[in-house]
Amino acid sequence: MSNLPRRSFLALTGGAAVAGTLAPTAADATGTDEQLVAGGIPAPRPEPDLATARSWWSPQRQEWTPIGWKGHLFRFNVFYNGMLMCEPGPGWNTKDNVMKYQGQGMQLQFLPPDFHGGTPAFINHARYLWHDDLGIGEQGWRSDTAAPVLWTRWRLPQGVVVRQSVFGHLKGGGDYEQETDPLYAWVRLEVEEVDPVRAPEKLPFAIRLSRRHLFFRDRYADQNGVTLEYDPAQAPMPGRMRVAPVFNPGNRPYERRIQHLDDTIRIGTSPLRQDQASFTELSTERVYDLKLTLDVEAGAHVDILVAMRPQPRAEFDRELALGWDGALAESNAYWTSTADPGARINTPEPFVNEAFRRFGELAEIVGEKSPETGDHTLLTGSFGYDVLWATPTSMAFHMLLDPLGRHRVARKHLELFKTTQGTRKPPGQAYQEHPGYLGSPRHLQAFDWLSDHGAILHTIAYHGLLSGDQQFLRDWTDVVVKACEFIKDSCENTQHDGIHGLMPKAVATDELLETQGVWSQAWCYKGLATAVRLLGKLKHPRTAEFDQARQAFQAKLVSAYRELMSKAPTWPHPDGTPHPVPKADYTERPFHIFQDAFLLDGGPLFFVWAGVFPASDPLMRSHLDYFRVGPNSKLWDVRSNPIHRATLLHEVSSCEPCYSWNLAHSWQSGDRAKFLEGVYSLFVAGLSPQTYISNEHRHGMQGQLSTSGLVTWHLLKGVIDDAIAPRELHLLRLCPLPWLSAEQETVFDKVPTEHGLVDLRFRPADRGKRLDVTFKPTWRWADRPRVLLHTPPLPGLRTLRVNGRERPASPNRPIVL
Template sequence: MKHTFMFLIFIFNFLNTPHIRSLNSISGIDLNIEPNVELAKLWWPDQRNVWTPIGWKNHYFRFNVLYNGTLIFEPFSDLSARKHAVKYKGKSFLVSFTPFPTIDIPPLPIEQRAQWRIDGGHGVQGWRTDTDAPVLWTDHKLQEGLVIRQEVFAHLAGGGDVTDGLDPLYAWIRLSVTYVDPIRAVDGFPVILQLSKNYHELVGRFLHDDGVTVDVLPDRAPYPEILNAKEFSRGTKSGLRVLEPDGAVRFVVLPTEKNKVSFYDKGNGIYLLKADLKAKVGDYVDFLLPMFPEEPQQISKEESLGFDGALRESNAYWQKDLVPITRFHVPEAFINEAIYHSLKFVPILSERDYITREYSFLSGSWGYDQLWPTPASMNSHMFLSLLGEHETVEKYTNIFRRFQGTIKPPGKDYDYHSGYYASPSYLTSIDWLADHGAILLQVATHALQSNDMKFIQTWTESIVNACDFIKEASSKTNHDGIVGLLPPAVATDAIIPTQAIWNIAWNYKGLTKAVQVLKKINHPRAEEFETFAKEQKELFVNAFRDASTKSKTWKDKTGTEYPMPPTSLSKTPPPHHAYNDAFYLDTGPLVLVWAGLLDATDPLMESIIKFFREGPNWQLKGARFNAISRPVLEHEISTCEPCYSWNVMHSWQLGDREKFLEGMYSLFVGSLSQQTYTSCEHRHGMQGTLFSIPLAFWMARMALIDDEIVENELQLLRFCPLAWISSDEETILDDLPTLYGNIKLRFSLSEDEKNLNVTFSGDWHDKPDRIVLHIPPLKELKTVTINGKKHKPRKKIFLKIE
């Protein structure tokens, strides 16, 4: 059976090459192998270069752990842009962990080098499953017959909410022996901790198979202060405090057996701790790293808790507002874990600014601890709002109302406008005009999904002002683009002002969602903005079609010629940029289906998706490939930034089950770390973000509950994967919000796999006109039981609305 399965997997991958996708059988073998997590893992080897954020909800700073266990605190990296963090630049600290028989561990390279080229770029990591607090472990598997586990979690002094965002924050670390080989093992083995300043930096190489790499810059390693170790006792045990010259504590070895841990000055600002672990399961040593050096009397309070006491406090804190696991639960554990660990990343990848005291999402950790509002908005309108995390969304959305109108749009044809949404200047990375539409979409989606009338009342004036900005800006005439559409402005990190369809798409999407809110409350200007949106769509579509007739073309293998629709409607084409090729996929015409400006059946949309699925870029895709190489859709996700795989919206609209599920599983498995579930910006490159999980979850939710594909209808199980229909485990969605109200949906198969049992109910605030249950393609299915009533299986069953 195993060999047959592996053969079928081989055939599936063979058939999914861009040149052989049309085949569906070989010698009578059924090749309809539907995607699932395990199959997707064969498409997508786990990523290298992963780092994972460890922190406390809304703290201004956070720690990061590399795939090899290296623990980094760097408050302001070379890629950072938060203005209020600048003064902390250079105050970094790094602890690496190297099991080695002596203190003569391999030295750092003598010149700058990518870390993955030193150690391969992969580690063995995961999360403890018996704690509510996120506790990350890294396993060091030794041929000497031991497995030494390194655990890390963050703890805030006092164990409560942050006050100003700079509250004392600590990383607790435990090294323990978790396995001893019964056949042959040494009596014990040391782990060498190297203490230094952070010598890793994120470098955008974008050459061959290197995108953004974690580099070693050895000249940055020396710690600027002389460190010494001072022993302290607690009963019969002794610990070490690593001290700066003024007595401030930089690192702590918690009390353990005497002489179990030794301190060494390696010279040149690098220091070592040698921890001798016995070959006995359960032997351990604990360590404590404060965010910044602390006075002994302050850190002694944290020391007194110990690892276990601090973990108890952390667990109690994280338990308070966990999303119930029944909110969204499917029989594939990987999917559940990816969703719920990502939910824990949300407040870690957010901040309370210590000056303004405002809460905000951040775009990531380490390199991206700043704000790009467009991808950050997807945290809300594609993820948190759809999971019912309404308080969280509101908390991180309020900042945009406070700073509305204080930022000038990024184009010379714009003035300050009271309705313009943008990132506050102290958080800004690169302003895009798309940000306005993205924030408006975030606000409007929250309003509709939460049905929170207090929120809607508070935000109505702001929403109207935001719509006015789009309308008034579009009325400008003296610019280089199509008059009547938004004038040229910066749209991407290329920082080139142009009349980008990316800007137009996001602002149109936000506008139309805002109109839904205004219509919901019978606002007197709702009809005006709805009419304006229709005019915008008509004007854009005509201009886009016209521009496409003048665009370059390509030919498929049959010689059929296809247009390459433009990314800009400016009269003056934007200059070439290194990101042009990659951004043609990510921020180009594919987005128009999701935005609602064109249908997936439109010939221009069919042309552009065909280009990325099988066009000439495939001829140039070699083994050495990075994020800004000429992009393709590989297993239905972008080879640049998977979070912008807008092709999945085409599959969603067309009802293309095969490609929809291929894209969904590729996002979950190919763009998240398969070990820690942190999202990438691009594979093997920028990590420590939430970029990919929103689109992945949006697809998972729409596969089961779709309140968008048909107006005033609720579609159930439209793309439900067969892997989520089990006789062993029920799929559960409890109190999941929709545009119509919260719903409960549960389903499972009978033991003989002949009956699908479905229970469904809704707590409606606006009843849909129709509820449609789609029956998945289960070959042995004989009956469908819905709320206790049996039905014969057919493609669609219409449910009674109660």
């Protein structure tokens, strides 16, 4: 139970007649952090970890993962069941630069034999993608290649395990330059294991070729939000296909090429015997099966080459002659030579290490070099969201790439925002074009949100703080100053019917309603605050001016929200006390179907990470309980979908996991149990725990980047934290216990912070009684931070040896270094 008296709460909310004390924490509401053991003696609950989180969440349906080449306009997408989507045109939300390829998409379904050894029939009725196979599969990444190679596995009743491996390759293995650069997917079907007791000598395996007939539907029915459905009427290819003729008088194994009637090639194979391949048209016209036969012995394989767009035979043969090994060697060399090494992080959790690697790779694949300008850009997603929602996509910069030290990659993809500044009108009637406004280029835009400006400004300023790149700072300081001017001028604008002192109404979310939304206001505050810190480091002459604007902006955000809550309806906490119902808008707005869900994702929980309110504020604690134990928690069941009334499920948003801003509350307040519950939950619920690609919402839109940023930022802050307090650096404050292993030293080298680079290594010794810590900072600025080392809750820990000097363990008080 909170000890805050009623009078204090009323004062903080503007004196509303809200009876009772504040809510207890969620732990108090749902049970203590202890459990009874034999004899009724309380014992601490084990800390949440990855294994525990896996037990909380069922596997996600219809996952897909992009495969491709850095910067290419197109990407392949591999689905959970091995289906390869070759779609150069629009998937769902799309851009003009791929519209001319509409209808050229090809869908390759990889079909192992059914239980009786036959090829599954083509299904002629519409259905969800997951209706055929429950929507789940077995996938992962090969660990022995520098290039990302994705595998999918089938364990078959015939007594054979077959593995498909896929990687992307660009002609020549160099940098992508233009959309006509041929992009290929190399696919290997390989017999991985054979049952020694009973297995056939040969195994049929079909590849079904059709036009893309998998389409997005936003039905929001039952668990389904945006789902994928087969529309068989769209399956026939635009024209007929055939096996390209070949001269083979000796009847030797030879390559098969499947060509269009204009003689361009889309798919081919490695050399195969006459009895290993056939190509047939199904009873559904212009849908085909390429039937392969695998020799059932471990290591036997067939290689398939797939072109994103049909290629002339000479070009296709050039790539085919390169072979799997040759193409993979070029891909490995390219990914090695273009790697941005950044920080080196190695923990005793292989899953986490792999995640950090794949997050960075996927970020570069889910991007493009836009033909309109030649600029590189990250995109919000692959296949579904191949556009730029600047706010969520910014999280791939300031929560992922820059915190991991991938500054070169981040800067390359930031450049387009400089050329776009001042060219777009903010999305609100009260605004005019402003030379400082930052937004997405028109040729990439999805929906413009006012928050985009704040998110982009924060991204730019944070990149400057973490990278310390002097050339970047020289090139971008004027961009930052003009962006600050836009926020200052907007807050000083009184020619609107909203709350003066805040930024005027504008589109805040995909509801496309003009409001003074918490989401927009808080993002713009976050951007201004980060910019002020950067300008202060640079001793810019306008720092004080913009800091005064920041303080005034924050004061108005806080006072106006307290007044809003003083008039809000209340909800009954389980302890019987009333609490104000949170709101996502400072001003009235009409109801929208997304409103209940966005109250969590884009509402006042975001205030804490944005720096507007501290997590300790009674309103923030109350709002956190609203989503943990409030009325919505009683309305959620297994059939609910992402736009139902939102609640927190094991500390993850029931709408879009990437917006689980409650995690920032647990981080800032030091609620270790809820922090770890949220982080590990996101690994399973907000990402594919097999391929590490993010979702937008579970069982729905996949192929995203945002959740990877949220997880990375918070995990790094648990170990090396430059954000918890000004001019301080905290070490091991919320470090997961699995990272404290006597078997392996945990390494965080060259981790960027706002103060400079940090090397931190640690490992328990002396049977867990001592923790050896090596700390080596490289400070960037003159004002060095105060460094505090926290004692992890490791049972039996007595001593911390820091750079050779022993200190007594101090569980309740950090050690000042």
